[in-house]
Amino acid sequence: MSITNPVLEQIHQHRSIRQYKPDPVSREMVETIVVAGQRAATSSNLQAYACVAVTDAAKRAELARLCGNQDHINQAPIFLAWCADLSKLDYACALRGHPHVGNYVENFIIATVDVALVMQNAALAAESLGLGICYIGGLRDRTREVIQLLGLPHYMFPISGMTVGVPNDNPIIRPRLPLPAVLHWESYSNEGLDQALQEYDVAMVNTGIYNNRQVAVPGNPGVMEDYGWTEHSARRVSRPARTDLREVLHEQGFELK
Numbered sequence: 604m605s606i607t608n609p610v611l612e613q614i615h616q617h618r619s620i621r622q623y624k625p626d627p628v629s630r631e632m633v634e635t636i637v638v639a640g641q642r643a644a645t646s647s648n649l650q651a652y653a654c655v656a657v658t659d660a661a662k663r664a665e666l667a668r669l670c671g672n673q674d675h676i677n678q679a680p681i682f683l684a685w686c687a688d689l690s691k692l693d694y695a696c697a698l699r700g701h702p703h704v705g706n707y708v709e710n711f712i713i714a715t716v717d718v719a720l721v722m723q724n725a726a727l728a729a730e731s732l733g734l735g736i737c738y739i740g741g742l743r744d745r746t747r748e749v750i751q752l753l754g755l756p757h758y759m760f761p762i763s764g765m766t767v768g769v770p771n772d773n774p775i776i777r778p779r780l781p782l783p784a785v786l787h788w789e790s791y792s793n794e795g796l797d798q799a800l801q802e803y804d805v806a807m808v809n810t811g812i813y814n815n816r817q818v819a820v821p822g823n824p825g826v827m828e829d830y831g832w833t834e835h836s837a838r839r840v841s842r843p844a845r846t847d848l849r850e851v852l853h854e855q856g857f858e859l860k
């Protein structure tokens with residue numbers, strides 16, 4: 604890509620950081636990051652999100668345990684728990700004498716999209732300040748316990764955590780899928796998908812992050828090939844995960860009607 608500017612350069616520098624220095628991150632910095640997050644567009648200006656910032660080491664240790672023993676949650680001085688939040692809208696309805704019908708799929712989509720946008724703006728803001736971040740989907744591993752630990756009321760739901768701190772690692776920038784697998788002009792076409800996936804498998808194997816593993820070629824027993832992104836991703840989505848979420852959503856008021 605030849606077009607560039609400081610914002611694009613910053614965007615292209617992103618990589619998840621999983622090792623942090625103990626250096627503190629000031630409250631002012633956290634507030635700056637969250638305020639920048641809030642500048643993201645939000646459905647009907649509803650701002651259906653909230654963020655619980657956790658600094659307390661004992662609480663972070665508990666979160667590390669609940670999020671699949673991810674040690675970088677202990678290391679990073681700040682853990683941001685980003686939540687879908689319809690509770691403020693529930694309150695606004697009570698205040699203004701309107702019924703709140705927040706229990707439809709649509710309301711949950713509004714809230715989760717809003718959370719994704721505020722999170723990514725915040726991530727970029729943190730990175731622009733020289734900090735590192737890593738999203739923590741593990742926040743949904745043991746959701747009931749997380750809800751209790753963070754004191755989330757009805758109509759709030761934890762979507763993703765985020766570690767924030769001074770990087771103590773310099774990981775590679777992971778290549779992304781070739782554009783033909785993502786960008787389609789005028790209408791969708793899967794023409795070129797095979798080639799794009801083959802190229803991407805090679806690119807990801809070359810990063811070394813899959814530890815030069817080998818895997819059997821499907822339908823060709825005994826023949827081995829490099830373990831790449833297609834194998835990694837197919838394995839990832841071939842196992843059910845976090846299967847209690849519908850139930851927990853329901854308990855929190857997100858009935859998904």
Ligand SMILES: Cc1cc2nc3c(=O)[nH]c(=O)nc-3n(C[C@H](O)[C@H](O)[C@H](O)COP(=O)(O)O)c2cc1C
Binds near residue numbers: 617737741742
């Ligand atoms: C919603 C979400 C949840 C994630 N959860 C975790 C997590 O629990 N632990 C972790 O180490 N990385 C997590 N990641 C980071 C991804 O693994 C990472 O973004 C991806 O491998 C691409 O690498 P990069 O961010 O370095 O480009 C998560 C990312 C997203 C967007």
